[in-house]
Amino acid sequence: MAIFDIQLPASIARALRLPQNNPRRQQLRVLKKLLRKARFTQFGQKYRFDEILMAKDPGKRFQELVPTYNYNKIYEEWWHQTLEGKPGVCWPKKIKYYALSSGTSEAASKYIPITNDLLRGNKMVMIKQLFSLRNYTDIPVKSIGKGWLTLGGSTELEKGPGYYAGDLSGITARKAPFWFQPFYKPGKKIARQRDWNKKLEEIVAKAPEWDIGFIVGVPAWIQMCMEMIIEKYNLKTIHDIWPNLAFFVHGGVSFEPYKKGFEKLLGKPIIYIETYLASEGFIAYQDRPHAKGMRLVTSEHIFLEFVPFDHINFDADGNMIDSPNALMIHEVEEGKDYALLISTTAGAWRYLIGDTIRFTDKERCEIVITGRTKHFLSLVGEHLSVDNMNKAVQMVGEELNISIPEYTVVGEPYDSFFCHHWYVACDDAVDPKLLCTKIDEKLKQLNDDYAVERKSALKEVFLDVLPEDRFMGFMHAKGKVGGQHKFPRVLKGKMLEDWKKFLKGELV
Structure with missing residues (x-):
């Protein structure tokens, strides 16, 4: 039975035939739909959704009246009420389902509201992605x-x-x-x-x-x-x-x-197809072969904003300032890193999801995920992103003909300056010193700031090669075993403390 033989409901079939539209217009339509649905909630009343809907430029007025949130802030101010059974807090009716998400660095579980409206939007995107497989003529x-x-x-x-x-x-x-x-x-x-x-x-x-x-x-x-x-x-x-x-x-x-x-x-x-499905919603998917990025979902159930990931909007620990410079989709540029804010059909409003993205094709709204707002290293201004690390590891793996399925990096004091300490999973025979030198060289080629700081305050790079099962063992010890859990590429705080204990055999 071929999947394309399935008869879909008429409403879904019509949506799949919709022509491509102006992304700005699509996003404003989504925003208005969200505002109308949530206008009588506690959140909508406090932040004057009716006034935003009547504004000449509802996108800008939305940004002026509604503050930005991370998980802790929106949970403490709003979402905790929904767990107590209160309806109509940030989204109409009572929230009956929550996705438990711990991310890659948080210790406590996050309760992310899930609504029928969100699941309906996710399902529509999944069906669109399924039908986009017709573009892959070589499978x-x-x-x-x-x-x-x-x-x-x-x-x-x-x-x-x-x-x-x-x-x-x-x-x-x-x-x-x-x-x-x-x-x-x-x-x-x-x-x-x-x-x-x-x-x-x-x-x-x-x-x-x-x-x-x-x-x-x-x-x-x-x-x-x-x-x-x-x-x-x-x-x-x-x-x-x-x-x-x-x-x-x-x-x-x-x-x-x-x-x-x-x-x-x-x-x-085989064909590799990338998706961006978070607990908060289905954000993007690869819809054509050999694309450099994934197409953002702009016409369904998520309103997107983009905060330049720089020292103006974020501090040295990756925390966003209270009133960041948030751009809408028509204001972004290719090749720059942005932190993603989302407003969804589950009552997330101007919510910092924690990922950083980069537009590879603005006209097609195609993006790549470049890392996490808190998973980067900039001890002395080296501005080393997860994207830089991934590319360096890939290049070195190909050059040395080895497989490096996992790695993590730690920033540490060294003498009166600083160093990076890499922990690399590799079951192939490899010289750690050569691997360290090669990764360091690739990073200098990929990142000018890193190259400059390696001549000054970033004095040294160390690297330990470990069996892959050591990484899996640590995840097991942390209770982060299973399909939704990923090993963090940069270790900081409590996770770093636990990693060092684990390597010493003090955490099992």
């Missing part, structure tokens, strides 16, 4: 109608006082359309499994029964799953058991550091 159509292996968190939800909380995949599974079920693997029973190791064991046991056409998930955990299947059944590649596997839909982290090791598990090339 067999038959693979699209095969099984879809989605490796996410547990679909079992925790019941709270009047609400359910859990992984976004669990909430989405409850709302999945009936036609999705025949394709969905590993199936409801395995997907509910909370123990990640048991879930992987059950997937490995079932693998010969499935005909998988594409896989969806975070690269590290998908790679681990495939390695277990290959070892269990004494295979040469994953294509020996899943010959129709044609593409991998990934997100959450840059795929480049994983690509070399990942492709060792394949018997033939």
Whole structure:
């Protein structure tokens, strides 16, 4: 059964045929839809949504009247009331579902409101992405109608006082359309499994029964799953058991550091498609082959703003100032890094999601994720981004013909100056000193500020090579095991303290 044979509801079919529109006009339409829906909420009344809707330029008036928020601020001022069962706080009606998200650095779980309106918008984007696969002419159509292996968190939800909380995949599974079920693997029973190791064991046991056409998930955990299947059944590649596997839909982290090791598990090339699906909403997806970036979702359920990621709008620790210079989509420039603010159909308003992005094609609204607002290193003005690190690791991996699936970097005092300390996962034979020198050289080529500071206050670079399972072991010790968790590329604060304890054997 080919997926394109499915008859979709008329409303969805009409939406899929909508012509491309002016992104600014689309975004203003989305903003007005959000404001009208939330005008009678506590939030809408306080920040005069009616007045914004009547303004000549509602986008600018919205920015003038509504403050920006990070998670802690919006939770303390507003969202905590919804957990107490109050309806109409930031979005109409009572919030019945929350996505639990800890990000890559926070210790406590975040409760992100999930509404039917948000899930409906996410579903529309998913369907649009599915239909965009017709642009990928070099993959067999038959693979699209095969099984879809989605490796996410547990679909079992925790019941709270009047609400359910859990992984976004669990909430989405409850709302999945009936036609999705025949394709969905590993199936409801395995997907509910909370123990990640048991879930992987059950997937490995079932693998010969499935005909998988594409896989969806975070690269590290998908790679681990495939390695277990290959070892269990004494295979040469994953294509020996899943010959129709044609593409991998990934997100959450840059795929480049994983690509070399990942492709060792394949018997033939597959297509890689990047998505940007956060707990707060489906933000972007790659809709054409060989695109440098993902297309932002501008016409559905999220209003986007872009704060230049610089010393004017952010302090040295990556904290945004109270009144940043926020731009709308028609005001951005290609090649510059921006922190993303979103307003959504779940009651997030001018919410700092924590990611930084860069426009690769403004006309197409295509972006790449360059890092996190707090995951960068600038001890002495080196302004080293995760994007710089990923590219350096990729280049060195290709040059030395080694796989580096994980790494993290720490900024530390050194004598009376500073140094960077790299911890790199590599199971191939490699000289740590050579690897350190090569990465340092690549970073100097990629980042002029880094090159300058390496001659002055950034006195030294150190590098330790560790087995990959050490990184996985740390995530297990932190309780961050599973499809939604990614190893932080820069370690600071409590996570750094715990990492050092773990390496000394004091944290298990």
